[in-house]
Amino acid sequence: MARSPQNKDKLVATAIELFASKGYQATSVRDIAMAMDMTVSNIYHYFGSKEGLLRAILQHYAQILLDKLREAAAADLEPLERFRLLLSTHLRVAGTRPRENKIFLLDDERLSMEGIVDSRQVQRAVLDIYTNELRNLAELGLLREDNLRIQAFNIFGVINWHMRWYRPEGPLALETTINKICNFVLYGMIKRPDAELSGAPKNSGNSD
Amino acid sequence: MARSPQNKDKLVATAIELFASKGYQATSVRDIAMAMDMTVSNIYHYFGSKEGLLRAILQHYAQILLDKLREAAAADLEPLERFRLLLSTHLRVAGTRPRENKIFLLDDERLSMEGIVDSRQVQRAVLDIYTNELRNLAELGLLREDNLRIQAFNIFGVINWHMRWYRPEGPLALETTINKICNFVLYGMIKRPDAELSGAPKNSGNSD
DNA sequence: AATTTAACATAACGATCGCTCGATATTAAT
DNA sequence: ATTAATATCGAGCGATCGTTATGTTAAATT
Structure with a gap:
């Protein structure tokens, strides 16, 4: 619930978890957002694209x-x-x-x-x-x-x-x-x- | 153009080529169909599903x-x-x-x-x-x-x-x-x- | 020749995809 | 207090996804 940029780390951690278990292609941006109770658009606010997240x-x-x-x-x-x-x-x-x-x-x-x-x-x-x-x-x-x-x-x-x-x-x-x-x-x-x-x-x- | 079951082999060969180069998830059924000039439904006629094709x-x-x-x-x-x-x-x-x-x-x-x-x-x-x-x-x-x-x-x-x-x-x-x-x-x-x-x-x- | 079966095609359905827009809420700076 | 910047949201767009329903044609069978 805390509104702070530390959610960015949590976002990365969640993406790592999902990418590693299901694969990059099989993981949707919505999957990541739902897994950490965040909205999709916030991911794009941080990384611009799904590939940008992977790249980071x-x-x-x-x-x-x-x-x-x-x-x-x-x-x-x-x-x-x-x-x-x-x-x-x-x-x-x-x-x-x-x-x-x-x-x-x-x-x-x-x-x-x-x-x-x-x-x-x-x-x-x-x-x-x-x-x-x-x-x-x-x-x-x-x-x-x-x-x-x-x-x-x-x-x-x-x-x-x-x-x-x-x-x-x-x-x-x-x-x-x-x-x-x-x-x-x-x-x-x-x-x-x-x-x-x-x-x-x-x-x-x-x-x- | 020949209408024969040997197209099934060609279908498998094309799928292997695409799955290996782009990955299973990143390859769409339409990709395979287009690559060998065949329609999508024919793939389902042969294998029932995309996963069935991979499984074969x-x-x-x-x-x-x-x-x-x-x-x-x-x-x-x-x-x-x-x-x-x-x-x-x-x-x-x-x-x-x-x-x-x-x-x-x-x-x-x-x-x-x-x-x-x-x-x-x-x-x-x-x-x-x-x-x-x-x-x-x-x-x-x-x-x-x-x-x-x-x-x-x-x-x-x-x-x-x-x-x-x-x-x-x-x-x-x-x-x-x-x-x-x-x-x-x-x-x-x-x-x-x-x-x-x-x-x-x-x-x-x-x-x- | 008639019939059945298998090989193809067209068109579309509902779902999901990556992504964007416009707005709001919070924090930081002035 | 005002402003600026960042974080978050809900809604939805167009494209593409896997799949299916409904046909039509060619080959195999009888």
Whole structure:
């Protein structure tokens, strides 16, 4: 009932909830308005269009994701440990915001092409971060496969797929899951797993 | 112009094309009808509803996928080689029918729950096939990770993600890509890669 | 040749879609 | 107190949605 701009946050939260559960196309503006007891026109007052609302959600999430990934990629660690930090950071962001992550991965193709903030170039930026790190590892002779593109996409598959099955309320703790996924990826890509991998990190201090 | 039931196949093909490129929800029945110069009512003559059309597409694809996977899982090979065959078969089916695979993975959640053929139970069946094989490998002490559920989902991630980036018309041959992906998965899951893996299969005769 | 069946078409129905308009209510600034 | 700016509302517009009712034509069957 409070008439304050904090309803904008509630609006975004409701839209995230609905977009993630039913999909962007299947969610009508009226659905969102009804779910939070607001009128349709108010949504347009805030975001101008349905796509503007989606764009705001995706842009916010993409900003967070890219910031954290770049921070991890800039860490002063050995290349392999830095890559593990990159992986775990990525998984942690996606696992902390599963709904935004789902929208980001599933509904980005539905954005009209005229938009200024293209979701595709965000995914391209993420790919570049990984490709850079992979090139480092390849030059050190640590990788078994020389096609970095395939390798990067394989890694994305593992990372992004866990939005399909991981449930925060389930029996598996997020950090445990992250560790197991990281191991799978690292053993899958490096050439000599026994020597190089230090197993589970004891105190990989991430600033979060 | 020919008035024959072969137009039904053309209808399915057109629907697959549009569902895969624009998504199920964003594709209207009129879109499909116009794309193949047919009237809307004819679609309903064939499939009864838009969801019936989607269901027919998914059911057909699921049947092919499950058949091939079960055939691979029944192969008389050593466990690890059989698992590689299972992986490559899965990738080959998905890579041969990329559009159906995309619809199957992205739009299955949009099916109404009343349906007789639930797309979810198909994915459950696929999961069961993999879990069985993984349990075999685990009992032989070949796996590094004991949580089969996580392992299976990691594998699904790699397999299913390649619909996002693999293009049959691109520079990478399908069989080459399949081999690299299989290696990534196998090295990621097994305990002693150097001894057990036979590298690229020379003549793993798959009946396809 | 007559009849039945399946493949098509035309037109429209009610519902819902994204969105806009004009007004009102509240808050902030002067 | 007045003004300006923002937040919220109710009503509705035109377009499109999935679907259907009612036909007409071509093929299959008898």
